[in-house]
Every structure is written in C-alpha cells, then in structure tokens.
Amino acid sequence: MPHDHPDHDDHLSPSGHPYRPDQDTGLSYWQVMEIATRELMIEKGVVTAGEVAAQVEAMDARSPAQGAAVVARAWTDPDFRERLLADGSAACAEMGFDVGPMRLIAVENDAATHNVVVCTLCSCYPRNLLGLPPDWYKSRAYRSRTVREPRKVLAEFGLDLPEDVTVRVHDSTADMRYLVVPARPAGTEGMDEVALADLVTRDSMIGVGIAKTP
Amino acid sequence: MADPHDGTEQGSARPFAPASSDPSRRWHDMGGTLAGPVPGDEHDFALWEKRVDALVILSGLKGVFTVDGLRRVLEDMGEEAFETMTYYERWVAALNQNHLEQGTYTVAELGAKMEEVRARGETYADAADAS
Structure with missing residues (x-):
C-alpha cells in the first residue's frame, strides 16, 4: 500500500473533508496496534490479507447511493413501497443489497409525520445501505439530545419542522437498523427512478434532512 | 409500531x-x-480506520467474537476513553482485547509485534508495509 492519503498536501480529502489531524502526523500508538493486530490475525490464520483488502473494498463500495436507489424505487413502485415498509431487509435483498443479519425497518415520512434515526447507546446505523456513519451521528450531542429535543437538533441541521408535524425518533439497536424514506418532493412527477435517486441525500435517509428538489 | x-x-x-x-x-x-x-x-476515514472496521467485521464473520464482545470492551473503557480517544482508536483497542481474550495471540506476541512494526518507520505507510 503506497500511501493512505495521496492528496494530503492541501489537508483536504478527495471529497473535500478535512483529514483528522492524527493522519498527518507520525505513526500513532493505535495505528501501530492496528497493523500488529492485523498481521497477527493473518499469521495465526484467522483471516487472509486478501480478505481484509476485500472487506475494505466492499466498505468503500457502500454509499448512500444504495439507500437512495431503494427510496427512489419506493417512490415509483407502490408494490415495492409496501414490501419495503413491511420487511425492509427482504425488499433491499430484492434489489441486490445485502443489509446483513440485522433487521432493517423502513419508516416513511409524509406531510404529517417526520422520522429521525439515532443510536443512543453506540453507533448502530444501516451501514450496508448508507456507508459508514458520519462523525456527528456518533457524537455525544446527537446521541443524547435527539431523543430529548429532536426539533432543536433538527433545527441545527437546518430543518425547521412545523409544530403540527409529528416527530418520531427511532433508537437503533445492534439487531435493528432504520432507514427513513423521505417524502417525495413536489414537482418530480415526470422523473424516472435514476433521476429521483439523485434527490435522495444521506441526511434525508437518517431523517436530519429532506430530499432535494429538482 | x-x-x-x-x-x-x-x-x-x-x-x-x-x-x-x-x-x-x-x-x-x-x-x-x-x-x-x-x-x-x-472526516473521511483513513485506511487504518477502514482496516480496523474490516478486522472487526471479519472477526465476527469468522466467529472469534460478536458485536456484543466489541461493545462490552468499549463500554468498560468508560467515559474518559469516549472523550479522549477517537472512534476507531477505541475500536482497535476493543478488537485487540477480544483477540487476546480469545487466545488468538498472547500479550507477549502482541508486544513483540508492536515493537517490530514501530521499528519499520515513522509513518503509517512505512510501518504498514511488512515486505
């Protein structure tokens, strides 16, 4: 592996996010532990280097695009929508997306109800559909306050919900993950599934945002 | 519901x-x-963080320990670790602890390996290249 961050000169990753400071300094104790643990696991025959590389690649391949495809299908196919709301894991598997052994529950936003997802105990997240969770999802502030004052938290994300909209907060567990199906934006009647998927943001599927308008 | x-x-x-x-x-x-x-x-995840994640997932798939084993160690680390260590620093500590407990390798083997890794160079890229 030649380099872990080829564009580090400007301190921004290819996606424009800053790297953690600890990546730009010398080798840390915990990085040494990662290398040592990985090599010992390989030497002891627990895993192979190829399996580790394949797992990292599989993770890199996961992105909110998969969740967005599921949402766009639900917007355009009423039968699929019903199946998704009835059994999220099975409906995603139908599209070729393996959500893992956890139960996936899809919850739908509409004019009267807004759903938002949190994991108060740790960082459970539908990672197979959305990729790895963002830093804020794992923060103390999000974990503690989302179940206490969800409207205030949503306002910090720029989402001010009218008082007559019910806010439902879903607390994930190790065995159960939630996917928010955001409301389909107005003015998208003529759009196909692929174009619609572009409107579905990661944050709208966590419930801290809404789908983009075309 | x-x-x-x-x-x-x-x-x-x-x-x-x-x-x-x-x-x-x-x-x-x-x-x-x-x-x-x-x-x-x-922030975007660094390679070492992705590898920690991959090793935790693979440890589960191979039956070495479960997500409960991971969480037990994370929760036992306490609040101070939550405030002072990054997410994947805590995860690599939990990963390692579970492997030690399961007997994948010994504390002595870990110590020797960490010394060996440290001697390879000053950066992650240098130290991660064993060959």
Whole structure:
C-alpha cells in the first residue's frame, strides 16, 4: 500500500473533508496496534490479507447511493413501497443489497409525520445501505439530545419542522437498523427512478434532512 | 409500531439527568441527557480506520467474537476513553482485547509485534508495509 492519503498536501480529502489531524502526523500508538493486530490475525490464520483488502473494498463500495436507489424505487413502485415498509431487509435483498443479519425497518415520512434515526447507546446505523456513519451521528450531542429535543437538533441541521408535524425518533439497536424514506418532493412527477435517486441525500435517509428538489 | 427501543417512548419514561449522576444507567446510555450543539464536521476515514472496521467485521464473520464482545470492551473503557480517544482508536483497542481474550495471540506476541512494526518507520505507510 503506497500511501493512505495521496492528496494530503492541501489537508483536504478527495471529497473535500478535512483529514483528522492524527493522519498527518507520525505513526500513532493505535495505528501501530492496528497493523500488529492485523498481521497477527493473518499469521495465526484467522483471516487472509486478501480478505481484509476485500472487506475494505466492499466498505468503500457502500454509499448512500444504495439507500437512495431503494427510496427512489419506493417512490415509483407502490408494490415495492409496501414490501419495503413491511420487511425492509427482504425488499433491499430484492434489489441486490445485502443489509446483513440485522433487521432493517423502513419508516416513511409524509406531510404529517417526520422520522429521525439515532443510536443512543453506540453507533448502530444501516451501514450496508448508507456507508459508514458520519462523525456527528456518533457524537455525544446527537446521541443524547435527539431523543430529548429532536426539533432543536433538527433545527441545527437546518430543518425547521412545523409544530403540527409529528416527530418520531427511532433508537437503533445492534439487531435493528432504520432507514427513513423521505417524502417525495413536489414537482418530480415526470422523473424516472435514476433521476429521483439523485434527490435522495444521506441526511434525508437518517431523517436530519429532506430530499432535494429538482 | 410497537417498538421497545423507540427513543420517544424511552425518553419520556426516563428522568433526564446526565448519565454520570444517575446510578441506574451506565455512561454510554446517554439518550436524553444534556449536551451541546451537534458537531457539524465530518472526516473521511483513513485506511487504518477502514482496516480496523474490516478486522472487526471479519472477526465476527469468522466467529472469534460478536458485536456484543466489541461493545462490552468499549463500554468498560468508560467515559474518559469516549472523550479522549477517537472512534476507531477505541475500536482497535476493543478488537485487540477480544483477540487476546480469545487466545488468538498472547500479550507477549502482541508486544513483540508492536515493537517490530514501530521499528519499520515513522509513518503509517512505512510501518504498514511488512515486505
């Protein structure tokens, strides 16, 4: 592996996010532990280097695009929508997306109800559909306050919900993950599934945002 | 939907006290406690962080330990570790602890390997290249 961050000169990753400071300094104790643990696991025959590389690649391949495809299908196919709301894991598997052994529950936003997802105990997240969770999802502030004052938290994300909209907060567990199906934006009647998927943001599927308008 | 883990239900049924002052809950059970604004920053995961994640997932798939084993160590690390270590620093510590407990390798083997890794160079890229 030649380099872990080829564009580090400007301190921004290819996606424009800053790297953690600890990546730009010398080798840390915990990085040494990662290398040592990985090599010992390989030497002891627990895993192979190829399996580790394949797992990292599989993770890199996961992105909110998969969740967005599921949402766009639900917007355009009423039968699929019903199946998704009835059994999220099975409906995603139908599209070729393996959500893992956890139960996936899809919850739908509409004019009267807004759903938002949190994991108060740790960082459970539908990672197979959305990729790895963002830093804020794992923060103390999000974990503690989302179940206490969800409207205030949503306002910090720029989402001010009218008082007559019910806010439902879903607390994930190790065995159960939630996917928010955001409301389909107005003015998208003529759009196909692929174009619609572009409107579905990661944050709208966590419930801290809404789908983009075309 | 009858969901015992629904945050709204949970939040309304519990006293809203900081976890540290409430003997009925452990520090990681932070739902409903007070905190400041949600931090807006995000970072892309470094290769070493992705590898930690991959090793945890693979350890589960290979039957070495489960997500419960991971969480037990994370939760036993306590609140100070949560505040001072990054997410994947905590995860690599938990990964390693579980492998030590399961006998994948010994403390002595780990110590020797960490020394060997450290001697390879000053950067992650140098140290991660064994060959």
